[in-house]
Ligand SMILES: Nc1nc2c(ncn2[C@@H]2O[C@H](COP(=O)(O)OP(=O)(O)OP(=O)(O)O)[C@@H](O)[C@H]2O)c(=O)[nH]1
C-alpha cells in the first residue's frame with residue numbers, strides 16, 4: 001500500500017516515516033503529502049509560544065491530555081503535538097510533569113508527538129514545519145498543538161501559521177515586559193500566565209491585562225466586520241493542570257469567534273498565500289541556480305564587490321540572461 005494510503009488508514013509507523021521524509025524533503029515525502037493534501041483543512045492549528053522555560057511543553061502535555069478526552073466540544077478527539085526546535089527535549093517537560101498522566105499520554109493511540117530541530121535553517125524550519133502540520137491534518141488529527149520558542153521572527157512566523165496562538169508568560173520574567181519587547185504580544189489570541197503558583201503571578205496578570213487593554217481599542221474598527229477579539233489573560237499552573245479546562249474553553253470561544261466572523265477562512269488564506277509565495281521564491285531561486293550555475297552568480301557577485309554595479313542591477317542582469325526580453 002502507498003505511504004499516503006497507509007497514513008489515511010491511521011498507520012502510526014507510516015505517519016512517522018512520512019514526517020521524516022517530509023523533513024528531509026525527499027521526493028517520496030513530497031509526493032505523499034501532495035496525495036494527502038485534499039484530506040487537509042479540518043484541523044484546528046493551535047500555536048503555543050513564549051520565552052524559554054515558561055512551561056510550554058508542560059502546558060502542551062496537559063492541554064493535549066484534556067483535549068484528547070473532551071476536545072473543545074466535550075467529544076474525545078485526536079490530538080497531535082509538534083514541538084518546533086525545542087531548546088530542551090520535548091520529553092523533558094513531560095518527565096518533569098505529572099508522571100502518571102504523562103504515561104497515559106505517551107501510550108495513547110490518539111495522540112501523536114513530533115519534535116523538529118531547525119538544523120540552522122530558519123526559512124527551512126518554517127517550511128518543513130508547515131508541511132509536517134499539513135500531513136498531521138491530512139492524517140486526521142483534529143487539534144494540532146505547535147510549540148515554538150518565542151525568541152525571534154521565525155518563531156513569530158510559525159506561530160502566525162496557527163488559527164489560535166497562545167502566548168505564555170511566567171512570573172519573574174519582568175512582568176510581561178519581555179513578551180512585549182519581543183513583539184509577541186501582538187500575535188497573542190490568548191495570553192497565559194503559567195506558573196501561577198509562584199510569587200508575582202498576580203502582578204504579571206495585571207501587567208498583561210493592562211497591556212492588552214492599551215493595545216486593543218474596545219470599539220470595533222470600521223474595516224472589521226465583527227467585534228474585536230480581546231485576548232483573555234488566564235492564570236495556569238501547568239504542572240498541576242490548574243486552569244487547563246478554562247484554557248480549553250477560551251480556545252473554543254476563539255474558534256467560535258473565528259468561524260462567526262469569517263476570520264477562520266481569512267487566516268487560512270493568509271497562511272497558504274504566504275507559504276506559496278515563499279515556495280515560489282525558493283523554487284525560482286533554486287531553478288535559476290541550477291540553470292545558470294554558481295559561475296554566473298559568482299561573476300556578478302565579484303562585480304558588485306568591486307562596486308562596479310549595485311546588487312539590484314546585478315540580479316536584474318542575471319534575470320535578463322535567464323529571460324531575454
Ligand atoms: N512552579 C511551576 N513550574 C512549572 C510550571 N509549569 C512548568 N514548570 C517548570 O518549568 C520548567 C520548564 O518547563 P518546560 O515545560 O520544559 O518549559 P518550556 O517553555 O517548554 O521550555 P523550552 O522548551 O526549553 O523553552 C520545568 O522545570 C517545569 O517543571 C508551573 O505551572 N509551575
Ligand SMILES: [Mg+2]
Pocket residue numbers: 056057058086087088089090093147
Ligand atoms: Mg519545551
